[in-house]
Amino acid sequence: xxxxxxxxxxxxxxxxxxxxxxxxxxxxxxxxxxxxxxxxxxxxxxxxxxxxxxxxxxxxxxxxxxxxxxxxxxxxxxxxxxxxxxxxxxxxxxxxxxxxxxxxxxxxxxxxxxxxxxxxxxxxxxxxxxxxxxxxxxxxxxxxxxxxxxxxxxxxxxxxxxxxxxxxxxxxxxxxxxxxxxxxxxxxxxxxxxxxxxxxxxxxxxxxxxxxxxxxxxxxxxxxxxxxxxxxxxxxxxxxxxxxxxxxxxxxxxxxxxxxxx
Amino acid sequence: xxxxxxxxxxxxxxxxxxxxxxxxxxxxxxxxxxxxxxxxxxxxxxxxxxxxxxxxxxxxxxxxxxxxxxxxxxxxxxxxxxxxxxxxxxxxxxxxxxxxxxxxxxxxxxxxxxxxxxxxxxxxxxxxxxxxxxxxxxxxxxxxxxxxxxxxxxxxxxxxxxxxxxxxxxxxxxxxxxxxxxxxxxxxxxxxxxxxxxxxxxxxxxxxxxxxxxxxxxxxxxxxxxxxxxxxxxxxxxxxxxxxxxxxxxxxxxxxxxxxxxxxxxxxxxxxxxxxxxxxxxxxxxxxxxxxxxxxxxxxxxxxxxxxxxxxxxxxxxxxxx
Ligand SMILES: Cc1cc2nc3c(=O)[nH]c(=O)nc-3n(C[C@H](O)[C@H](O)[C@H](O)COP(=O)(O)OP(=O)(O)OC[C@H]3O[C@@H](n4cnc5c(N)ncnc54)[C@H](O)[C@@H]3O)c2cc1C
Ligand SMILES: Cc1cc2nc3c(=O)[nH]c(=O)nc-3n(C[C@H](O)[C@H](O)[C@H](O)COP(=O)(O)OP(=O)(O)OC[C@H]3O[C@@H](n4cnc5c(N)ncnc54)[C@H](O)[C@@H]3O)c2cc1C
Numbered sequence: 001x002x003x004x005x006x007x008x009x010x011x012x013x014x015x016x017x018x019x020x021x022x023x024x025x026x027x028x029x030x031x032x033x034x035x036x037x038x039x040x041x042x043x044x045x046x047x048x049x050x051x052x053x054x055x056x057x058x059x060x061x062x063x064x065x066x067x068x069x070x071x072x073x074x075x076x077x078x079x080x081x082x083x084x085x086x087x088x089x090x091x092x093x094x095x096x097x098x099x100x101x102x103x104x105x106x107x108x109x110x111x112x113x114x115x116x117x118x119x120x121x122x123x124x125x126x127x128x129x130x131x132x133x134x135x136x137x138x139x140x141x142x143x144x145x146x147x148x149x150x151x152x153x154x155x156x157x158x159x160x161x162x163x164x165x166x167x168x169x170x171x172x173x174x175x176x177x178x179x180x181x182x183x184x185x186x187x188x189x190x191x192x193x194x195x196x197x198x199x200x201x202x203x204x205x206x207x208x209x210x211x212x213x214x215x216x217x218x219x220x221x222x223x224x225x226x227x228x229x230x231x232x233x234x235x236x237x238x239x240x241x242x243x244x245x246x247x248x249x250x251x252x253x254x255x256x257x258x259x260x261x262x
Numbered sequence: 263x264x265x266x267x268x269x270x271x272x273x274x275x276x277x278x279x280x281x282x283x284x285x286x287x288x289x290x291x292x293x294x295x296x297x298x299x300x301x302x303x304x305x306x307x308x309x310x311x312x313x314x315x316x317x318x319x320x321x322x323x324x325x326x327x328x329x330x331x332x333x334x335x336x337x338x339x340x341x342x343x344x345x346x347x348x349x350x351x352x353x354x355x356x357x358x359x360x361x362x363x364x365x366x367x368x369x370x371x372x373x374x375x376x377x378x379x380x381x382x383x384x385x386x387x388x389x390x391x392x393x394x395x396x397x398x399x400x401x402x403x404x405x406x407x408x409x410x411x412x413x414x415x416x417x418x419x420x421x422x423x424x425x426x427x428x429x430x431x432x433x434x435x436x437x438x439x440x441x442x443x444x445x446x447x448x449x450x451x452x453x454x455x456x457x458x459x460x461x462x463x464x465x466x467x468x469x470x471x472x473x474x475x476x477x478x479x480x481x482x483x484x485x486x487x488x489x490x491x492x493x494x495x496x497x498x499x500x501x502x503x504x505x506x507x508x509x510x511x512x513x514x515x516x517x518x519x520x521x522x523x524x525x526x527x528x529x530x531x532x533x534x535x536x537x538x539x540x541x542x543x544x545x546x547x548x549x550x551x552x553x554x555x556x557x558x559x560x561x562x563x564x565x566x567x568x569x570x571x572x573x574x575x576x577x578x579x580x581x582x583x584x
Contacts, residue, residue, distance in 0.1 A: 130364035142444035169449035224373025244566025249574025
């Protein structure tokens with residue numbers, strides 16, 4: 001039997017570029033450079049490693065929910081080596097908060113069919129770090145999240161979760177939702193072969209109708225939260241910068257003393 | 263008065279400082295009802311009462327330690343049920359806290375706001391959460407519009423304040439859901455305490471990056487930290503090189519800190535590092551490269567070699583102390 005892995009990947013504004021809000025309190029995703037959230041590359045990587053390490057058939061689907069440009073996140077996953085893609089795009093999704101996004105993702109994951117859902121630890125924009133847990137709750141399957149090491153075998157997933165107080169080995173039966181951290185292993189660069197092969201891989205496009213979802217339950221209309229205000233923080237004013245001429249440490253000490261830190 | 267449910271993070275009954283901060287936030291909104299689950303939970307009741315908990319709901323069961331996250335969601339859901347309709351549920355930020363809060367939000371049909379740096383009282387008496395987003399370049403104010411507002415609050419969002427209250431201890435009945443006993447913890451290795459303050463709670467953080475140049479050289483960073491009573495942080499480059507443990511990483515995928523004083527040494531100031539320290543009150547950097555982006559943020563900067571600047575600084579501090 002084929003092991004079906006669905007990797008959730010998010011298309012986000014490039015952290016190195018300009019990030020801003022639109023008038024409706026949502027993130028301005030137009031006219032800003034976007035990319036596959038770097039933390040989701042780690043999830044794609046782990047899916048590919050699981051596939052490479054398996055004696056059986058493994059099918060890796062990359063799934064994104066987002067506007068037209070978000071298709072690039074799927075393409076990146078395919079160039080890295082995933083087998084197929086799903087892009088959920090619908091004007092009604094605009095402005096979804098985590099409740100709406102997770103509703104759409106859960107429906108899409110079910111429709112695609114899965115034994116394992118792999119996510120990044122957080123997106124690099126909203127950075128809530130909760131979507132994998134929410135997805136597990138919605139799908140009614142175990143969550144095995146924030147793994148820095150992951151393996152699949154014997155109908156179960158296991159891995160290492162490094163928390164603040166302890167490092168734990170955890171395991172759960174499949175199907176399950178897993179999220180991986182950026183400690184899980186460097187993500188590969190797409191090879192020339194991968195780039196060429198990606199062009200022929202199937203990508204399906206679904207909208208809310210295809211998923212049997214009502215537009216009222218998602219998007220700005222269906223949101224459970226409201227951004228009342230978003231204001232740009234003034235840049236920090238640059239303080240004094242000195243060059244060390246043998247007394248750099250003493251100068252810092254004087255500064256710290258002036259501010260009553262010592 | 264309306265009740266506010268506060269999830270308490272503790273280790274064997276020793277309450278984490280951010281949970282006491284939550285009680286300060288909760289008192290702005292109503293009467294805090296604290297929920298403590300896990301081994302030794304009852305031991306936390308005293309300190310919770312001293313900091314304003316009107317009621318303390320306690321549940322001790324082995325499941326909290328044996329399975330991942332979901333048993334705690336069951337406990338929090340039971341507590342919300344016991345209260346009725348609380349004005350808000352507050353949980354402190356951290357990998358597990360966020361996940362508990364999020365699953366509770368789904369179960370109760372509520373919205374959630376994560377990583378609040380402050381919580382204000384809105385016109386309707388409900389919470390308005392202040393978030394610092396996009397590497398602290400924007401400040402947003404958000405409200406939960408459906409269900410019981412679930413707010414995840416970052417450490418240092420409020421001071422810990424003594425506020426003696428009844429602290430009436432009640433046993434919380436929790437029936438674990440089938441989902442609670444699925445993801446099993448098969449092994450656990452506790453972290454060694456460094457004896458230094460907890461990174462996210464420290465008033466002063468001294469961090470080292472790739473410029474430190476090796477694991478053994480972190481001794482100069484640690485010496486300065488000890489002179490200042492500070493926690494030690496590290497950039498991802500230093501952590502990836504194996505020079506310092508990952509649990510000390512500051513930044514987007516590490517800890518986010520907001521101390522009174524942050525000293526960055528041998529750190530360039532990449533956006534992902536800044537995301538975790540940009541809200542520090544005072545920032546000092548030591549870097550060889552005058553063009554390093556970290557200098558755009560500093561209150562005081564030294565262009566120089568950290569291997570000479572840090573020891574001199576440490577000596578001078580120790581000298582001033584004696
Ligand atoms: C600055 C900012 C603050 C926000 N704050 C809140 C808030 O407090 N409450 C709230 O309800 N919403 C909030 N949102 C909206 C929320 O971020 C989005 O709804 C989002 O799609 C889900 O959360 P996340 O991206 O933060 O996910 P995270 O939980 O950080 O992401 C974890 C993983 O989920 C997967 N994933 C997430 N989104 C998608 C997607 N669209 N397609 C495919 N995979 C995905 C990825 O694998 C990702 O690595 C905020 C958004 C922004 C930009
Ligand atoms: C998705 C993602 C998440 C990330 N998350 C994080 C995160 O959480 N935290 C984080 O820190 N990074 C994170 N990064 C990595 C980040 O982009 C940078 O690569 C990293 O912060 C660089 O660390 P650094 O400043 O120590 O090293 P470098 O950028 O190499 O800088 C070293 C600095 O040290 C200076 N230096 C060298 N020698 C000396 C000396 N003797 N004395 C004084 N100065 C000296 C140099 O001039 C230089 O400025 C993330 C990246 C990605 C893509």
